[in-house]
Structure formats: C-alpha cells, structure tokens
Amino acid sequence: MTTSTLTPDQQEVTRILARFLVGSRYEDLPAEVVHEASRGLLNWYGCALGASRHATVQAALDAYQPFFGAAQAQIVGRPDRADILHAALLNGISSHVLDFDDTHYRAVHPSAPVLPAVLALCEWRRFSGRDLVHAYVLGVEAEIRIGLSVFPEHYDRGWHITGTAGVFGAAAAAGKLLGLDEERMAWALGIAATQSAGLREMFGSMCKSLHPGKAAQNGLGAALMAQHGYTSSTRALEAKRGFGRVMSDRFDPEVITGNLGGQYELMRNMYKPFACGLVQHAVIDGCLQLRKEYGLRPDQIEAVHATVGPLVMELTAKTEPRTGLEGKFSVYHALAAALVYGAAGEAQFSTQSVLDPAVVALRQRVTTTLDPHMRKLEGRVRIVLKDGRELDRHVPEALGTLARPMSDADLEEKFHGLASEVMQRDQAQRLADACWKVAAMPDAGEVARLGATAR
Amino acid sequence: MTTSTLTPDQQEVTRILARFLVGSRYEDLPAEVVHEASRGLLNWYGCALGASRHATVQAALDAYQPFFGAAQAQIVGRPDRADILHAALLNGISSHVLDFDDTHYRAVHPSAPVLPAVLALCEWRRFSGRDLVHAYVLGVEAEIRIGLSVFPEHYDRGWHITGTAGVFGAAAAAGKLLGLDEERMAWALGIAATQSAGLREMFGSMCKSLHPGKAAQNGLGAALMAQHGYTSSTRALEAKRGFGRVMSDRFDPEVITGNLGGQYELMRNMYKPFACGLVQHAVIDGCLQLRKEYGLRPDQIEAVHATVGPLVMELTAKTEPRTGLEGKFSVYHALAAALVYGAAGEAQFSTQSVLDPAVVALRQRVTTTLDPHMRKLEGRVRIVLKDGRELDRHVPEALGTLARPMSDADLEEKFHGLASEVMQRDQAQRLADACWKVAAMPDAGEVARLGATAR
Numbered sequence: 030m031t032t033s034t035l036t037p038d039q040q041e042v043t044r045i046l047a048r049f050l051v052g053s054r055y056e057d058l059p060a061e062v063v064h065e066a067s068r069g070l071l072n073w074y075g076c077a078l079g080a081s082r083h084a085t086v087q088a089a090l091d092a093y094q095p096f097f098g099a100a101q102a103q104i105v106g107r108p109d110r111a112d113i114l115h116a117a118l119l120n121g122i123s124s125h126v127l128d129f130d131d132t133h134y135r136a137v138h139p140s141a142p143v144l145p146a147v148l149a150l151c152e153w154r155r156f157s158g159r160d161l162v163h164a165y166v167l168g169v170e171a172e173i174r175i176g177l178s179v180f181p182e183h184y185d186r187g188w189h190i191t192g193t194a195g196v197f198g199a200a201a202a203a204g205k206l207l208g209l210d211e212e213r214m215a216w217a218l219g220i221a222a223t224q225s226a227g228l229r230e231m232f233g234s235m236c237k238s239l240h241p242g243k244a245a246q247n248g249l250g251a252a253l254m255a256q257h258g259y260t261s262s263t264r265a266l267e268a269k270r271g272f273g274r275v276m277s278d279r280f281d282p283e284v285i286t287g288n289l290g291g292q293y294e295l296m297r298n299m300y301k302p303f304a305c306g307l308v309q310h311a312v313i314d315g316c317l318q319l320r321k322e323y324g325l326r327p328d329q330i331e332a333v334h335a336t337v338g339p340l341v342m343e344l345t346a347k348t349e350p351r352t353g354l355e356g357k358f359s360v361y362h363a364l365a366a367a368l369v370y371g372a373a374g375e376a377q378f379s380t381q382s383v384l385d386p387a388v389v390a391l392r393q394r395v396t397t398t399l400d401p402h403m404r405k406l407e408g409r410v411r412i413v414l415k416d417g418r419e420l421d422r423h424v425p426e427a428l429g430t431l432a433r434p435m436s437d438a439d440l441e442e443k444f445h446g447l448a449s450e451v452m453q454r455d456q457a458q459r460l461a462d463a464c465w466k467v468a469a470m471p472d473a474g475e476v477a478r479l480g481a482t483a484r
Numbered sequence: 485m486t487t488s489t490l491t492p493d494q495q496e497v498t499r500i501l502a503r504f505l506v507g508s509r510y511e512d513l514p515a516e517v518v519h520e521a522s523r524g525l526l527n528w529y530g531c532a533l534g535a536s537r538h539a540t541v542q543a544a545l546d547a548y549q550p551f552f553g554a555a556q557a558q559i560v561g562r563p564d565r566a567d568i569l570h571a572a573l574l575n576g577i578s579s580h581v582l583d584f585d586d587t588h589y590r591a592v593h594p595s596a597p598v599l600p601a602v603l604a605l606c607e608w609r610r611f612s613g614r615d616l617v618h619a620y621v622l623g624v625e626a627e628i629r630i631g632l633s634v635f636p637e638h639y640d641r642g643w644h645i646t647g648t649a650g651v652f653g654a655a656a657a658a659g660k661l662l663g664l665d666e667e668r669m670a671w672a673l674g675i676a677a678t679q680s681a682g683l684r685e686m687f688g689s690m691c692k693s694l695h696p697g698k699a700a701q702n703g704l705g706a707a708l709m710a711q712h713g714y715t716s717s718t719r720a721l722e723a724k725r726g727f728g729r730v731m732s733d734r735f736d737p738e739v740i741t742g743n744l745g746g747q748y749e750l751m752r753n754m755y756k757p758f759a760c761g762l763v764q765h766a767v768i769d770g771c772l773q774l775r776k777e778y779g780l781r782p783d784q785i786e787a788v789h790a791t792v793g794p795l796v797m798e799l800t801a802k803t804e805p806r807t808g809l810e811g812k813f814s815v816y817h818a819l820a821a822a823l824v825y826g827a828a829g830e831a832q833f834s835t836q837s838v839l840d841p842a843v844v845a846l847r848q849r850v851t852t853t854l855d856p857h858m859r860k861l862e863g864r865v866r867i868v869l870k871d872g873r874e875l876d877r878h879v880p881e882a883l884g885t886l887a888r889p890m891s892d893a894d895l896e897e898k899f900h901g902l903a904s905e906v907m908q909r910d911q912a913q914r915l916a917d918a919c920w921k922v923a924a925m926p927d928a929g930e931v932a933r934l935g936a937t938a939r
Contacts, residue, residue, distance in 0.1 A: 085714070092705070092712040096553040096567040112551040187725030192678075223647075223691050224698060226681040228717075230725040235715045236678050243679060250547070257547040259540070260690045262683075270642030270684040 042267040042282040046171060047214035049289040050201050055163045062293045063468050066162040068437065069169075071444050071464035072131055072300045073124060073140040074105070074480065079375050079447030080126035081106025081482075085235045089122050089242070102149040105480040106451045113149035117199070117249050120145035121242030125191070127375060128237075128357070129304045129447070134297045134431050136184060137176045141241035142195025143168035146249040147202050148480075151473035156206055158470035166295055168202025171218075173294035175266065178284040179277035184229075188276060192227025192240025199248020207256050212263065219261025220251035222272040300440060302429045303373035305357040308340045310427035311408030312360065316367045319412055319420045327369050327387055332413040333395045335364060338403035346397075356383040364410070365392035374446045406430050437465075451482050497722035497737045501626060502669035504744040505656050510618045517748045518923050521617040523892065524624075526899050526919035527586055527755045528579060528595040529560070529935065534830050534902030535581035536561025536937075540690045544577050544697070557604040560935040561906045568604035572654070572704050575600035576697030580646070582830055583692075583812070584759045584902070589752045589886050591639060592631045596696035597650025598623035598657050601704040603935075605661045606928035613925035615661060621750055623657025626673075628749035630721065633739040634732035639684075643731060647682025647695025654703020662711050667718065674716025675706035677727040755895060757884045758828035760812040763795045765882035766863030767815065771822045774867055774875045782824050782842055788850045789866040790819060793858035801852075811838040819865070820847035829901045861885050892920075906937050 080086060081104075090109065098112030104119045111119065124130050124141035131140050147164050150156070156164075176183075176194030184190050200221035204214045224247040227240035255261070265271050266285065273280030303313050312335045319325060337360065347359035356362040356378045365388045366377040382388060403409075406427045412420045426432040428439075435443070441461055448457035460479040467476055535541060536559075545564065553567030559574045566574065579585050579596035586595050602619050605611070611619075631638075631649030639645050655676035659669045679702040682695035710716070720726050721740065728735030758768050767790045774780065792815065802814035811817040811833045820843045821832040837843060858864075861882045867875045881887040883894075890898070896916055903912035915934040922931055 088712045088714040089709065092709045092714060096556075096569050098551040098553045098567070101551075112553070114551050187730035189678075219686070219689070220691060220694070223644075223683045223686050223694065224681050226679050228678045228720065228725055228727065228730055230717045230720055230723040230730075231674070231678050234674070234717050236675060236717070239675070239678065239709075239714070254544065254547045254694075257543050259543040259547060259694075262685045262689050262691070265683065265685055268685040272683065275642035275683055275685075 040267060040282055040286065041264070042285055043215050043218055043263055043265050044211065045286045046174070046266070046289070047211050047218060050167050050171065050205055051209065051211050051214050053163070053167055053290065055159045057290060058163065058166060058293070062166055062295055063162055065295050065298065066165050067465050067467055068300070068440055069131060069140050069165070069295065069298060070144065070467060070476070071440055071461060073144050074460060074464060075444035075447035076127055076130040077105040077120055077123040078452065078480065079129065079450050080123045081451055083126045085126045085238055086119065086123050088235065089119060093118065102152040103477050103481050106482055108482060108484055113153045114246050114250060116149045117145040118242045118246040120148070121245035122238045125238040125241045127304060128306070129301055129375065132299050132301070132307065133173050133294060134299055135177060136180045136190050137173055137194050138191045138241065139169045139173060139198065139295070139298055141191060142244035142248065143172065143198040143202050145245040146199035147206065148477040149249065150203055150206050152477045156473045158467040158473045158476070160206060161473035161476070162468050164202040164205045166293060167205050168198040169295045169298070170293060171201035172198025174285045175272070178281050179273055179279065182279040183277035186278060187229045189227035189229050189231065189237070189240050192244050193225045193276065195241050195244030196221045196225050196248045196251070199245045200251040203249045203252035204255065207252055209252065209255055213255040215263040216259065216261040217252045217255035219263060219265035220254050220259065221248050222265035223261065224251065225272060225276065297431060299429055299431060300435045302435055302439060302443065303363070304375045304378050305363055305373065306344055307427070308338070308405060309345050309360050309363050310429060311406055311424040312337060312410050313363050313367050313373045314428045315408060315410035315422040315424045316364050316412070317371065317373070319410065319422050320368055320371055323420060325368065325412070327391050329414050329416070330368060330391060330394065330412060331415045333364055333368070334398065334411040334413070335360065335395065336398045336400050336403065336409040338405060338407060339399060339401055340405055342397065342399050350383050353378045353380040353383055360397060361392045361395045362388065364395050374443070376446070495722060495737055495741065496719070497740055498670050498673055498718055498720050499666065500741045501629070501721070501744070502666050502673060505622050505626065505660055506664065506666050506669050508618070508622055508745065510614045512745060513618065513621060513748070517621055517750055518617055520750050520753065521620050522920050522922055523755070523895055524586060524595050524620070524750065524753060525599065525922060525931070526895055526916060528599050529915060529919060530899035530902035531582055531585040532560040532575055532578040533907070533935065534584065534905050535578045536906055538581045540581045540693055541574065541578050543690065544574060548573065557607040558932050558936050561937055563937060563939055568608045569701050569705060571604045572600040573697045573701040575603070576700035577693045580693040580696045582759060583761070584756055584830065587754050587756065587762065588628050588749060589754055590632060591635045591645050592628055592649050593646045593696065594624045594628060594653065594750070594753055596646060597699035597703065598627065598653040600700040601654035601658050602661065603932040604704065605658055607932045611661055611928045613922040613928045613931070616928035616931070617923050619657040619660045621748060622660050623653040624750045625748060626656035627653025629740045630727070633736050634728055634734065637734040638732035641733060642684045644682035644684050644686065644692070644695050647699050648680045648731065650696050650699030651676045651680050651703045651706070654700045655706040658704045658707035659710065662707055664707065664710055668710040670718040671714065671716040672707045672710035674718060674720035675709050675714065676703050677720035678716065679706065680727060680731065752886060754884055754886060755890045755898070757890055757894060757898065759830045759833050760818055760828065761799055762882070763793070763860060764800050764815050764818050765884060766861055766879040767792060767865050768818055768822045768828045769883045770863060770865035770877040770879045771819050771867070772826065772828070774865065774877050775823055775826055778875060780823065780867070782846050784869050784871070785823060785846060785849065785867060786870045787868040788819055788823070789853065789868070790815065790850065791853045791855050791858065791864040793860060793862060794854060794856055795860055797852065797854050805838050808833050808835040808838055815852060816847045816850040817843065819850050829898070831901070
C-alpha cells in the first residue's frame, strides 16, 4: 500500500512531524536558511519595536501586568519584564499591530507567533544562537506546513490562519528548545491543536494582533505542559475529530509530511518594504522609482494615474482618509505620501502624514484605473508633470516579493526606521548587529535583552 | 420587519446578549435560581476537591508554577496560591478531571469554566456573595445559550462544547463582576469568541480537562482586556466570519436572544450521583435500590442481567477493565462495584476497586442485553439470587436527571465523599455550609479561601 492510498487518519501525520522536529539537527540547515533566519529576526524586531508603544500593546499590558510572574523575559521596546508566558503574549501582539511583519508567499505571518516564544525561552534558560535559529526555522516549518494543509478552505471558512497555525509553530519551536522526545513533541502539537483559535471577524479590531500573541503564549505553554507529562492525543492533526477535519473543509496531510527537511518554508518568506497592505506595493514601488530616477518634487506633478488589479480597489479605495490607519487603506494617500516623502514607512502612514496639506493636495490629483487582468502584486503608474512630460513605470512584481526580495541593506534600513521610534541609533545598531550574527552567539538571551528600552 | 425575517448578521446578537448581561440585577433572580447556584457551587467544589491531587492537575501545576504571579487566589484542594489567571486555569482543570461535574440537560458542563473565574475574581477584589451568585448564573446563561445556538452540529463537527462555549461563560461572569458597560461586555464576548477552542479528539487524554481550564482562564482574561479598552468586533457571534458560522454548520441566533431573563438555564442543570458516564446511571441506580431494599450481600447473588440502550454498549462495554479509568467505561464493573460497596462514587472507580477480587468475581456474573428502544437515561436490572429469587427493577429516569434530581442532602453527601480525599470533615462542613449560605455572605472571597488545604 503506498502512502497516497492511505486515508489521513491511517497516516500518523502528527507523529511523522514530531519525529522530524525531534530528529532535525542544526547541521542539517543550509547556510542560506540560517542567513534567512537573521533576516527574519531583524525584520520581526523592527516591527515589534515600532509597535511597542501602540495603544493595542498598552491596553494588553494594562490588563495583564497585575498577573505577571517573575521578571524572566523582556517586553520588546519597553522597560518592563514579565514571566515568559506574558512576554510571549505581549511581544506576539506587538509583532503584528502594524501589519508590517513578514508574510509567507502563500499564507501565514510566520514570525509573529514563533519568535516571541523562542526569545522568551532563550532568556529564561540558556540556549545558544544556533539553538535559537534552529527552533525558529523548525517552528516556521511546522506552522506553514500545517497551515497550508488546510489552505485556502480553512481561511475561507473564516479562520485567521496566523493564529490558528501559529500556535503549532510556537509549540514546535519551544518543544525543540526544551528537547522534547517524539511522544512529548506529539503531545505539544496536540495541546497546541486543541487551543488553535482566531476569527477573521476580528480584522479591524485590536484582536487581530491578539491572535499571534495568544498563539505564541499558548504554543509555549503547550510545550511546557508536554515536557511535564501533560498528555494529549498523538493524532491531533489527522484524526476524525482533530484539527484538519474540524477546522477545515479540506485537509491534505501530504503537505505536512512530504519532503520534510528537503526544503525550508522560511525560504519562501516575504518582507514588506512599505507599511501597508501588499496589494498596493507595486504602484508605490513604481512611484518611488520614478521619484528617485527623475528627482521629482511634488510641485512638479500635475497628476498621477495608477493602473491596478481588483484587490487594490476592493481593499484600498478610500479616497478621503482621516487617520493613519485609514491611510493604510487608501492607495491615493499611499502614492501621494510616497511621492512627497520619498518613502512609505510607518511614518508615512501616521495621522500627521495623512493630514499633511502637501500630501492632501497631491492625493487629490491621484486617479486609478482598474485592470481586471492585473495580478495581485503587479501595478503600473503614469506620472504627468506640469512641464508636459509623462513618466511611465510598469512593475510586474513589487519589491519584497520572492522575485524581488528586499536586500539585507533594505531590511536594515526598514529596521532602523521602526526602531528609531523607541531607541537611540547606537542601541538599534547593536541589536541589528546581534540579529545578523545571532547564529554565532553563545548566549541567545542577549539578543532578547537588547530589545529593552529605558522608558 | 419582524425579528425572524432578519438574517443572523442583521440582528445584533452579541449586543443584545451584552445588554442583557449588563442590565440584569440580582433582584431579578428568582429564589429557586439562587438556591440552585448553591447546589451548583457545592457540587462543583466536591468535584474540584476530589480531583485536586490527580496526576492531571499535578502535571499542569508543575508546568505553570514557575510563571505564577502574586498569590491572589487559591488553588482548590492544595496549599498553593497563584495569580487569578493561573488559579482559574488550574481549578478549571480540577473541575472536570473526574468527569463528575454538572451537565446541562442538553449539552455543556456549565460550572467548570465559570466558577473558577468567578471565585478567583472574588478573592482578588472584594465582592459579595450575591455578586458571586449573580455572576455565576449569568455566566451559565451566556455559555448555555451560545452553546445551544450551534448544538448539536457544532459538537458533531468535533468541538468539545464545554471548552468552546465555556469561554463565553467565564467572560460574561467576569465581565459582570468587573462592571463592564454594554460595549465592553460585547468586546469581552468577542475576545472570548476569538479564543474559543477545544477538540473532541482529546477525549481520553488529559487535554479533555484542559478545555474548561483554558476556558476559565481565557474568559477571565477577555473580561480584563475589555475592561482596559482592548477592542474586538462587537458582532463576534453573528457575523459572517464570527463564532456561529465559522465554528458550526448551523447557527440559530434566536436561542441566544429569545426570552432573556424569562428563564434561567441553571435550572436545567443536572448533577451526577455516580462517578462515571451518565448512560450507565439508570442501571447502577436500579442495583443500588435493590441492594438497599433487600439488604443484598454479594455472596447471595447468582447473576445480574442489565437491559440497556445502545449508548451503554457503545461507550461502556469494556468487560475486563484493569484501571480505575477503564472501570468508568465498563458497565460490568460499575454494577458489580455498586452491589459490593453499596455506592458508585469516585472510590468505586479506583484501580483498587477495579482489582478487588470480590468485585471481579461479581463482575463476571454480570450480563447485558441491548434494547434499541431504550432511552439514553433509562435502564432495567434483574438480579438472580442463589436462593432462586429474582428481583427486577425498571428505572425510567436515572437519579440525577431533571425528573429525579439529587436532593440537597444527596448533593452534600456526594460533596463529603469527594472532599474527604483531601480535607478533614470539619473543614469540609464549613465549606459546605458556606456554599449553602453563599448569597448571604458579605465577602465572597471567603468561600474561595475555604478550599485551601494544609498540604
């Protein structure tokens, strides 16, 4: 009998994954995967730092601070420390507040649920930088494979997959650091499965960021419970009443078990250069290219015409945004701000930027044309200058996609832009340096402690 | 347009429920509901005390103790105290370990997710016994209505409804104690919705008890977050991508919003007299009745014939159990132990009892006949004595069902049987007395503190 004739619950999907996670050695990781882990860590840190003073994080901190245990782990971008479970929760929330964190090319924001759990454990117990990288890579591997085993039906049903799959990533990563054996790793995945949660109805509220926060906290807790002998089903993914069948209308176990160790999902991770939804990235990119190449100033510009795909008009058609958050859902604002400031970072999506008269004036001269054949990450811009010139740029793949990844330097610049909100340049540079050399660090806790700020 | 022509997401289901919870006054509760709260509290306490030294609770305690915050609330049946969130988690687990806790006549174990959250808050902040009763009643109301709005399809899909609905009960009860306004109560329900979880695949593992534990902890956390301004969708129950549609294949919002305050679901709560699955209760009841009426001794009994419905044979057909847990799934053991000991409490489902030669000998003389027309809580026993007599008893409704509820004295006897595992009789009596008079207590924290033990 070949594998493909087995029904999912005849295959030991959960055990096969657990066995891979337990058996994987750091030496198995290709050098490019280790480097990608540094890129992912740096990008994650920037996003978490940039959001660390946001009202969402403040509300969660106010709610949970009276229950913090011993000061075991750092809350990123703040002076506060907490027990590792609360640190994982708070840092998981910070990761996703700006919606500026990484995105696997098919689904799931991979780092937000995993890194907060890994960093907290690395502060509490001594692990090497190699341990950190290895746990991070495996956590992402588990969460993406499990997520894609039910994608897109699971997402279409209404589940926020970054939360529902993320809890497995945190459990797998923490379980690896804790050195769980195969059975306990299967329990950790099971305890994660039975806490998998997060509804898409929460998009637009603070709860969207709660999902990776709870995934980080609950996944970490799952690994700790399994370590202490708390039992679970060892068929949590594949059983009739397990994750795959209950939480989705389709489940493909081969996506989880196929070619384990032969490829790494972290290599298909994308980083956003711009602090808004991916669908606008191509036209922002086009505007920034033209602005740079022609040294454009806003007062030279007569009109901006963008040709975009259907998703841009569905998601970002707000013509008169009034707040920074609304600005993220206005392609008109995004292009105007990019042309005025020469950037599209978090600062360009502040309320101040949205209300800036120069941006507002240019925004009113931006028009859009819908091209139903344009792909999701494609776009075209035509800028008409007052002197009569017309500049045209077609962007088939936006910066930040797998075809045109952000360079290491791009990522570091993005990081500094975000980190500058809460820390001095020299501290930010030490943190960035630690991210780049993390695999060589004897004490991985150092990289977590560098996220502290004085106030 | 009448209500019934509205689609669920046109009705403001979440807001209507939140409004009821916020507006409800203690004075609105009928006296019988207040008395039922005492019965539920006493029964819950016995179950939690009886399980408080179980390996399941110990494993969870070992895993989480390093992260406990300030000693705000009691862990039942132990000397340990913890922050309120961990106390709610641990006590929620204890509640359900023995599967001896209360059961709403249609679905959900109502008290296990709600009371641990309520008691923890009552220790941390000063509330009256009336506040405790009121919060408990409303928590049960919310969780049962929400659970039944998707029952049985939600359960059939594979969700453990005590976990998935329980989190709403804990959130509603905690939100009531914290005095949330309508919008924040709706947020609390939303933050609960987006953490609703628990798979039936976990039945048979320690994770079954984790579900009410996490429901208590996460529901309490949801109310605290809402109190501090953490926002959620206010349409979490009814929206297209909300709880009802995502987590079930049918959702009936009328079950949530109909006749709010006109009846109380706590009045349809059942308490188990016997420490095993409900389906065996009728035949155990029949054996105990005959044993008492005829003063039967095991050595008088030639054979026991039980006539049972299909579920008994599906769930409890184990003929040779070897452990206490297996004994709970053997109707043969259950009847033999009941006839030997004159009881069917937790002690009769210990491994010692399962291996007791007198019980084993009688167990081998128990036979079953399946009657497909017998209802779920019905049964018949015929006991053949060595002297040739045949004793017959038909039990149309087992003791503990709504038709034949356990008396207050029955409940107190059950409580003492369980409490005697961990505390002296005089302390247990003080605790029982506090449960009966809870509505008159000025400080509800007292009833929680009475659950502490010296070791």
